[in-house]
Amino acid sequence: MADPDVSTQSGGYDVELFVDPPDYDLICTICQGVLKCPVRSACHHIFCKKCILQWLKRQETCPCCRKPVNPNLIFVMFKLSKSIGRMKIKCKNEIRGCAETFPLSEQYCHSMSCLYELIPCPYQGCRAQLLRRDLDTHARHCEHWRQPCHMGCGTILTQHTQAQHNCYKQLRQEYESRERNHRTIAIALQRKMRRMQSTMAHMKRQIRLICESLEVMDDLHEVVEEEDLGESSGSSGGTPSSSSNN
Ligand SMILES: [Zn+2]
Numbered sequence: 001m002a003d004p005d006v007s008t009q010s011g012g013y014d015v016e017l018f019v020d021p022p023d024y025d026l027i028c029t030i031c032q033g034v035l036k037c038p039v040r041s042a043c044h045h046i047f048c049k050k051c052i053l054q055w056l057k058r059q060e061t062c063p064c065c066r067k068p069v070n071p072n073l074i075f076v077m078f079k080l081s082k083s084i085g086r087m088k089i090k091c092k093n094e095i096r097g098c099a100e101t102f103p104l105s106e107q108y109c110h111s112m113s114c115l116y117e118l119i120p121c122p123y124q125g126c127r128a129q130l131l132r133r134d135l136d137t138h139a140r141h142c143e144h145w146r147q148p149c150h151m152g153c154g155t156i157l158t159q160h161t162q163a164q165h166n167c168y169k170q171l172r173q174e175y176e177s178r179e180r181n182h183r184t185i186a187i188a189l190q191r192k193m194r195r196m197q198s199t200m201a202h203m204k205r206q207i208r209l210i211c212e213s214l215e216v217m218d219d220l221h222e223v224v225e226e227e228d229l230g231e232s233s234g235s236s237g238g239t240p241s242s243s244s245n246n
């Protein structure tokens with residue numbers, strides 16, 4: 001398989017990149033790749049723009065029919081360029097494990113997110129090249145890893161200082177959340193106390209009422225007893241006499 005980067009330098013797209021083998025008339029005669037930015041000469045032959053311009057620097061005849069070619073009379077074929085852009089290709093990182101396929105026009109887009117793209121470590125001073133998917137694992141050990149504290153305190157952390165970083169912002173946040181927690185508990189307790197107080201007041205009222213009614217009953221008893229005593233002494237001789245009348 002030809003290196004895709006080399007074929008890009010020489011003009012067209014690597015034929016191997018395409019999911020289905022491209023039509024013969026989409027192949028540039030100069031680079032043998034699939035036409036990239038296709039242009040048509042006056043003799044109706046089609047080449048990659050880059051290929052024919054480079055060719056015309058050395059000779060002024062068409063590589064297909066040997067007719068003279070005027071560099072000012074070549075025309076870009078936009079429609080053909082667009083339909084080539086819609087052709088399905090494989091990822092250039094297929095060899096590293098990427099199995100995705102997509103239209104040629106989305107190649108750049110895909111390479112910006114392809115997990116199998118070889119990229120340099122983003123931390124200054126690190127020379128490592130790694131697959132995008134291994135970046136997180138690498139960052140955990142990279143000696144050049146630098147990042148501002150995620151709490152926003154402004155400290156730049158390194159692999160060594162990260163574990164020891166005693167962030168005042170974090171402490172304050174923890175303190176504030178604890179304080180909020182305690183406040184909610186205090187409010188709940190206060191509410192409970194108020195409920196208990198009102199229950200107690202209610203019970204006190206009930207007890208007072210009961211006591212009051214007991215006192216009234218005692219008074220009544222005393223009155224009744226006094227009346228009983230008075231009645232029994234006054235009518236002791238009268239009752240038998242009235243019953244004897246019947
Ligand atoms: Zn070409």
Ligand SMILES: [Zn+2]
Pocket residue numbers: 041043044045062063064065066067
């Ligand atoms: Zn020609």
Ligand SMILES: [Zn+2]
Pocket residue numbers: 091092093094098099100110114115116117
């Ligand atoms: Zn990919």
Ligand SMILES: [Zn+2]
Pocket residue numbers: 121122123126127128138142143144145
């Ligand atoms: Zn690194």
Ligand SMILES: [Zn+2]
Pocket residue numbers: 149150151152153154155165166167168169170
């Ligand atoms: Zn911090």
